[in-house]
Amino acid sequence: MEKKRMGQQSVVFSSHPYIVAGASIVGKLEGEGPLGQCYDTVLDDDLWGEKTWEMAERKMYEQAITEVIRKAALPLESVQLLLGGDLLNQIISANFAARNLGIPFLGLYGACSNMAESLLVGGMLVDGGYVENAVCGTCSHFSTAERQYRTPLELGTQRTPTAQRTVTGAAASLLCSTRSQAQGAAVYIAGGTIGKVVDMGITDVNNMGAAMAPAAADTIAMHLAEMAYDVEHYDLYVTGDLGSLGLSLCTELLQEKGYDMAGRIIDCGCEVYNARKQDVDAGGSGCGCSAVVFNAHILPQMQKGAYGRVLFVATGALLSPASSMQGESIPGIAHAVALERETSS
Amino acid sequence: MEKKRMGQQSVVFSSHPYIVAGASIVGKLEGEGPLGQCYDTVLDDDLWGEKTWEMAERKMYEQAITEVIRKAALPLESVQLLLGGDLLNQIISANFAARNLGIPFLGLYGACSNMAESLLVGGMLVDGGYVENAVCGTCSHFSTAERQYRTPLELGTQRTPTAQRTVTGAAASLLCSTRSQAQGAAVYIAGGTIGKVVDMGITDVNNMGAAMAPAAADTIAMHLAEMAYDVEHYDLYVTGDLGSLGLSLCTELLQEKGYDMAGRIIDCGCEVYNARKQDVDAGGSGCGCSAVVFNAHILPQMQKGAYGRVLFVATGALLSPASSMQGESIPGIAHAVALERETSS
Numbered sequence: 001m002e003k004k005r006m007g008q009q010s011v012v013f014s015s016h017p018y019i020v021a022g023a024s025i026v027g028k029l030e031g032e033g034p035l036g037q038c039y040d041t042v043l044d045d046d047l048w049g050e051k052t053w054e055m056a057e058r059k060m061y062e063q064a065i066t067e068v069i070r071k072a073a074l075p076l077e078s079v080q081l082l083l084g085g086d087l088l089n090q091i092i093s094a095n096f097a098a099r100n101l102g103i104p105f106l107g108l109y110g111a112c113s114n115m116a117e118s119l120l121v122g123g124m125l126v127d128g129g130y131v132e133n134a135v136c137g138t139c140s141h142f143s144t145a146e147r148q149y150r151t152p153l154e155l156g157t158q159r160t161p162t163a164q165r166t167v168t169g170a171a172a173s174l175l176c177s178t179r180s181q182a183q184g185a186a187v188y189i190a191g192g193t194i195g196k197v198v199d200m201g202i203t204d205v206n207n208m209g210a211a212m213a214p215a216a217a218d219t220i221a222m223h224l225a226e227m228a229y230d231v232e233h234y235d236l237y238v239t240g241d242l243g244s245l246g247l248s249l250c251t252e253l254l255q256e257k258g259y260d261m262a263g264r265i266i267d268c269g270c271e272v273y274n275a276r277k278q279d280v281d282a283g284g285s286g287c288g289c290s291a292v293v294f295n296a297h298i299l300p301q302m303q304k305g306a307y308g309r310v311l312f313v314a315t316g317a318l319l320s321p322a323s324s325m326q327g328e329s330i331p332g333i334a335h336a337v338a339l340e341r342e343t344s345s
Numbered sequence: 346m347e348k349k350r351m352g353q354q355s356v357v358f359s360s361h362p363y364i365v366a367g368a369s370i371v372g373k374l375e376g377e378g379p380l381g382q383c384y385d386t387v388l389d390d391d392l393w394g395e396k397t398w399e400m401a402e403r404k405m406y407e408q409a410i411t412e413v414i415r416k417a418a419l420p421l422e423s424v425q426l427l428l429g430g431d432l433l434n435q436i437i438s439a440n441f442a443a444r445n446l447g448i449p450f451l452g453l454y455g456a457c458s459n460m461a462e463s464l465l466v467g468g469m470l471v472d473g474g475y476v477e478n479a480v481c482g483t484c485s486h487f488s489t490a491e492r493q494y495r496t497p498l499e500l501g502t503q504r505t506p507t508a509q510r511t512v513t514g515a516a517a518s519l520l521c522s523t524r525s526q527a528q529g530a531a532v533y534i535a536g537g538t539i540g541k542v543v544d545m546g547i548t549d550v551n552n553m554g555a556a557m558a559p560a561a562a563d564t565i566a567m568h569l570a571e572m573a574y575d576v577e578h579y580d581l582y583v584t585g586d587l588g589s590l591g592l593s594l595c596t597e598l599l600q601e602k603g604y605d606m607a608g609r610i611i612d613c614g615c616e617v618y619n620a621r622k623q624d625v626d627a628g629g630s631g632c633g634c635s636a637v638v639f640n641a642h643i644l645p646q647m648q649k650g651a652y653g654r655v656l657f658v659a660t661g662a663l664l665s666p667a668s669s670m671q672g673e674s675i676p677g678i679a680h681a682v683a684l685e686r687e688t689s690s
Contacts, residue, residue: 004473004475005476005477040653080353081352090669091433091454092668095665096668096676099544105539106453106455107453107462108454109430109453110430110452122377125469128475129347129473130356131350132350194449195450196448197441197447197450251468267616312537320437320440321434322399322434325443326396331441333440333452
C-alpha cells in the first residue's frame, strides 16, 4: 500500500477526492459584507420565516446541503454520506437536517473547526474508497450562539474590542471520487493534518481568537514539518476564524517557529466582514464563518486559477459554558486541509 | 481497488483493523451490577475526589484511554488518533481529555451511538492506512446527564417506568493495523453500516428506548440486506442502550421486516444492571452504557471464543433540551460495527 501517513498527524491521499461543488447561504449582515456577491443566497431576515433562530439555522443548514447537491447535479438518494456538525448543543442543526434529508450521517464536533474536520474526514473516506461521494457541511447563527454561549440578546450586553461576531451562515462542499468535466477546474484534497487540542490558558469568552491562535500555529507548523514543505509550497494559508487579533497572534507564533507567513496568510474572520464599517470588533467567528468564506470565495478562486495550492485551517475554540463556569480555560483545535488545483485534466 | 462499499450505507474492510485491547471504568451502581467483575476499575464514589461530576466524568474518560493504551503496551506518544465524544454540551469530557493526553483528536457527536460511530470511523481510517492505530472511546455520567438533559438531581423527580438510567462509566478500544501475539485471540472489525437519522415522532424524554428502537431496527435490517447476510450470519446482535422496552420494540420491528432475532439479540442497557433489583426501571443508557458492556464483556467473550461474529449496534437518541422545548420530537441514529474473531493466526 502507498504511504498515506506522514509523521504523527498528517495524511496524504493516493487519489484525488474532488470538491466538485460548494454552496453557501448567509444572513443579512454577512450579505452586506465584502463577499456579499459571492454567496448563493442572502437572507433579508435572520429568522427566515421560522419561529425560532434555532429553526432558522437548521433550515439554512438544510438549504446549503440541498443546494450543493443540486449544483453537482446528483440525485439526493445517490449521496452516500453527510458529515458535519454545528455549534449548538447536541449539534441539533445537523441532526435534524440529516433526519429531513435521509442521508447516512456521521456527526462531528470540533466547534468552529468543523468545515476542516468534515473535509478531512470526508477526504479520507472518499480516498479510501468507503464512499464515492460525501457532503461536508456546517453552520452557525449569531442569535443562537450568543444565547447559548454568552448572554441573551435582549440584555444588550456591550461587546469588548476582542469580541468576534458569530457568522449567520451555512455552507457545504460536495466531495466526489471522480470529476465531471462540466464542473469547471478541478480542486481536490491532497491530504491534511489532524489537529491536537492546544490550550494556552485563555479564559476570556470574548477573546476566542487568542484561544485558537496557538492551535492554528501548531497545526500549520506541524503540517509543514511533517510534509517537509517550505512555506512557499502553498500560495495561500486560510485560517478559520481567528479574527484580526488572533491572526496577528498566529502569525507571530509561526514567526517564532521560523515560518515567515508575510503576504501569504488570511483569516476567514477578517474576510467575511468589513470590521470597521460593520462594527463587528475583531471580525467573524462560528462554524459558518470559515465554511461560507471557503465555499463562496476560496474554492471559486481556486477554480478560477487564482491559487494552485491552499492550506485551509479551520480553528475551533472548544468553549463550553459549563466548563468555563467550573473554572476551566478554553482549549483550541485546528485541522488543516491541503487543497490543490488539478493542472491537467 | 477492492470493493469497500456495499449498497448505500455499508462498508467492508480489505484488511483486519484489530481491536487489540479494551478498557473500562464504572461507577458504584454499575460495579454492583451483573458485570461488576468485568470492569477494570469500579469507583466507590461517583465524584472520584473531584469538585464536580463533570470533572469526574472527564477523569474517567482520561483513565479509560490511558488504561487501554497501557494494556496494549504502546507508548502514549505513538498513539496516532483519538476518536470520540460524549453526551455533554461541546463534548467537554473528550475535548479536555484530548487536551491533557496530547493525542491528535477528531471529535464526534452521535449521542449514545458514540462507541459504534468511533469504532466504525476508526476502522475505516485504520483499514484505509491513514493511521496505524487509533483509540476510540466515550463516557457518560448519571449525575451530569440528568442535570443537563432532565432535571437537577436535588429535585428528586420521580422516574417513569420507561425511564433508563444513564450509566456512569467510560470505556475505550484500541485499534491497530497489526496484531500482537501477546494480545490473545484476535478480534477485528470486518466492516459496518453507517446509520441514518430515523424519527418516529417520540417526544417523551423519559422514553429514549422507543425513540432509538426504529433506528436500530433500520440499521440492522439495512446491514443484513446490503451485505446479503441471513440473520444467522452473526452469533449475536448487541444493541446499544435500548433498555427492556426499546429492545422488545426493536425485535418487533425486525420481525415485521422479516428478521427473526429470537435468542440472538441482547441490549447493553439490559445487561449492565439488574433492573429489578437495582431499581433502574427500563435499564441503562448513555454513551458509557454500550461502551463499558462492549469493552468489558462482549470483546473479552469474543476473545475467549464464545462468539465468532457479532454485530454491535450502538444507538443514539439525538435528544436536545432546546429542540424539545421548541416542540420537536427525538430523532434516533444507530451505527453497526461488524466484529469477527480471527480463527487462524
